Amino acid sequence: MTDQKGTRVRYLKQRLGFRLLSSMAILTILPIIAVVIYIVIQGAPAISREFITGFPEDGMRAGGIWPAIVGTFYLTLGTAIFSVPLGIGAAIYLSEYAPQNRFTQMIRISIINLAGIPSVVYGLFGLGLFVLFLNFGTSILAGSLTLAIMTLPVIISTAEEALRAVPQAFRTVSISVGATKWQTIRRIVLPEALPGILTGVILGLERAAGETAPILFTVAAFFLPRLPNSPLDATMALPYHLFVISTQVPGMPIKIQYGTALVLLTFVLSMNIIATVIRSRARASRQW
Amino acid sequence: MNKNNQKITIQNLILHYSDGTESLQDISLDIPAHAITVIFGPAGGGKSSLLRVLNRLNDLVDVVKLEGEVYLDDLDVLSPKTDVIALRRRVGMVFARPVVLPMSIQENITYGLEIAGIKDDQRLEDSLEKAALWEEVKDRLDDPAVTLSGGQQQRLCLARVLALEPEVILLDEPTSGLDPISTGKVEESLQALKEDYTIVLVPHSVQQAARTADYAAFFLQGKLIEYAPGNLLFTNPQDQRTQDYVEGRFG
Ligand SMILES: Nc1ncnc2c1ncn2[C@@H]1O[C@H](COP(=O)(O)OP(=O)(O)OP(=O)(O)O)[C@@H](O)[C@H]1O
Numbered sequence: 001m002t003d004q005k006g007t008r009v010r011y012l013k014q015r016l017g018f019r020l021l022s023s024m025a026i027l028t029i030l031p032i033i034a035v036v037i038y039i040v041i042q043g044a045p046a047i048s049r050e051f052i053t054g055f056p057e058d059g060m061r062a063g064g065i066w067p068a069i070v071g072t073f074y075l076t077l078g079t080a081i082f083s084v085p086l087g088i089g090a091a092i093y094l095s096e097y098a099p100q101n102r103f104t105q106m107i108r109i110s111i112i113n114l115a116g117i118p119s120v121v122y123g124l125f126g127l128g129l130f131v132l133f134l135n136f137g138t139s140i141l142a143g144s145l146t147l148a149i150m151t152l153p154v155i156i157s158t159a160e161e162a163l164r165a166v167p168q169a170f171r172t173v174s175i176s177v178g179a180t181k182w183q184t185i186r187r188i189v190l191p192e193a194l195p196g197i198l199t200g201v202i203l204g205l206e207r208a209a210g211e212t213a214p215i216l217f218t219v220a221a222f223f224l225p226r227l228p229n230s231p232l233d234a235t236m237a238l239p240y241h242l243f244v245i246s247t248q249v250p251g252m253p254i255k256i257q258y259g260t261a262l263v264l265l266t267f268v269l270s271m272n273i274i275a276t277v278i279r280s281r282a283r284a285s286r287q288w
Numbered sequence: 289m290n291k292n293n294q295k296i297t298i299q300n301l302i303l304h305y306s307d308g309t310e311s312l313q314d315i316s317l318d319i320p321a322h323a324i325t326v327i328f329g330p331a332g333g334g335k336s337s338l339l340r341v342l343n344r345l346n347d348l349v350d351v352v353k354l355e356g357e358v359y360l361d362d363l364d365v366l367s368p369k370t371d372v373i374a375l376r377r378r379v380g381m382v383f384a385r386p387v388v389l390p391m392s393i394q395e396n397i398t399y400g401l402e403i404a405g406i407k408d409d410q411r412l413e414d415s416l417e418k419a420a421l422w423e424e425v426k427d428r429l430d431d432p433a434v435t436l437s438g439g440q441q442q443r444l445c446l447a448r449v450l451a452l453e454p455e456v457i458l459l460d461e462p463t464s465g466l467d468p469i470s471t472g473k474v475e476e477s478l479q480a481l482k483e484d485y486t487i488v489l490v491p492h493s494v495q496q497a498a499r500t501a502d503y504a505a506f507f508l509q510g511k512l513i514e515y516a517p518g519n520l521l522f523t524n525p526q527d528q529r530t531q532d533y534v535e536g537r538f539g
């Protein structure tokens with residue numbers, strides 16, 4: 001009798017604990033949902049075919065944001081080209097090849113510190129190195145390189161972590177059946193770490209796509225109502241455009257601001273969704 | 289022992305790890321072909337270290353001192369010029385914990401073959417047959433290997449080694465995590481396999497050592513204490529320390 005009661009109390013406690021945890025989870029996603037809903041409500045009226053594919057008019061108070069969309073797309077692509085192969089390569093080196101000594105440890109600490117540098121500092125650095133010293137001018141090239149440097153630490157450290165999470169025993173077994181180190185990495189370690197690596201890549205690129213400060217001095221045009229036609233062209237970009245129309249242009253219709261924010265949010269969130277899909281596909285195909 | 293029948297010859301082998309552990313101290317040992325040679329003794333005796341030398345898996349470990357000679361037939365195993373990839377195909381290894389690769393059952397077998405550039409469909413069935421696993425998996429070859437039971441996984445690991453058609457099979461406590469029935473199956477497979485292979489087994493107990501050994505080597509703290517045919521060593525050990533260990537008085 002008392003035993004049954006004890007069981008029921010434990011059961012109730014468990015239910016209570018579960019409720020508590022799930023309500024905490026809901027609390028954390030509530031602000032995110034609120035932001036998204038607010039921006040959708042405010043921005044949706046601005047969204048039209050003309051707004052997406054048109055060029056800005058009337059001092060950006062009317063028309064569309066197509067050049068900024070294209071610019072952000074190119075910048076993200078450029079950032080990926082410079083940072084993804086290099087970042088994954090560095091991660092493979094650090095996790096699989098580098099001797100575990102002080103020097104390697106220093107590299108690792110530097111990478112972690114680099115990830116903490118404020119983005120405006122990267123912007124200044126990019127201005128000095130790429131725009132002025134290497135004479136790329138304010139251009140997609142200079143901006144992509146700046147964003148790539150900012151993104152690299154994120155990619156390297158998440159990719160290295162994903163590689164290290166692959167059990168050592170897999171490597172030993174692969175070597176013991178006659179695989180070389182590189183075959184082991186390519187056929188066992190990399191596929192196993194790929195979902196984790198992709199997460200890091202997309203997280204890094206997402207941040208790059210949404211940043212204003214690093215492109216402020218290196219690429220972004222205040223107002224440039226045409227599309228870039230070479231990597232050495234300047235371009236408009238969504239985050240900077242949003243900054244400009246929110247603070248620099250008097251008499252700006254509020255719905256255009258929120259419309260632009262909505263487009264930027266959609267761009268970033270869809271990268272997130274793509275990442276999630278790739279990850280779950282990778283998992284499913286290996287049936288883990 | 290018949291000198292001509294030796295598969296592996298080990299002479300004055302010394303192995304120290306970078307942390308100063310003198311894991312193998314002047315080991316000389318001949319391992320005959322077509323027999324089960326058991327390497328046994330208490331923990332830390334150097335059994336695993338010895339096995340890792342035989343297929344150069346110790347290349348992956350922090351070894352500071354490695355001296356002496358190891359020959360596989362005429363191949364100088366320890367020479368820097370030795371093709372370790374080819375060596376590892378001749379000397380396969382089964383580990384204590386069954387480690388299946390994150391792929392299907394079939395791919396676990398064909399992985400080593402593909403890398404070796406061998407395309408031979410028959411080997412899949414043959415190796416699984418020899419490891420006494422074929423009947424259990426023939427209808428589910430595309431399932432992930434992790435869905436097998438622990439005992440099945442360990443037999444898959446054995447089949448993976450057999451598929452490469454090695455000459456020597458090293459087994460480091462292959463049954464330590466298995467129940468008695470699975471253990472029995474592995475031991476049965478080994479008895480059948482010794483016709484065609486040279487088997488070096490680190491057993492997980494003295495009982496298993498006594499059950500399986502054609503030859504037995506007793507290792508204690510990096511030293512080879514006694515080496516004799518199994519029926520002699522377990523019934524009439526020459527060294528007091530061997531006798532104490534076999535009779536369960538220490539370790
Ligand atoms: N990678 C390593 N680095 C440093 N020392 C090691 C390493 N591997 C083994 N040793 C040491 O070498 C000695 C022999 O270890 P080994 O694993 O060969 O013994 P073993 O007989 O297989 O023991 P067990 O029965 O516990 O598996 C031990 O003292 C061990 O601590």
Ligand SMILES: [Mg+2]
Binds near residue numbers: 460
């Ligand atoms: Mg061992």
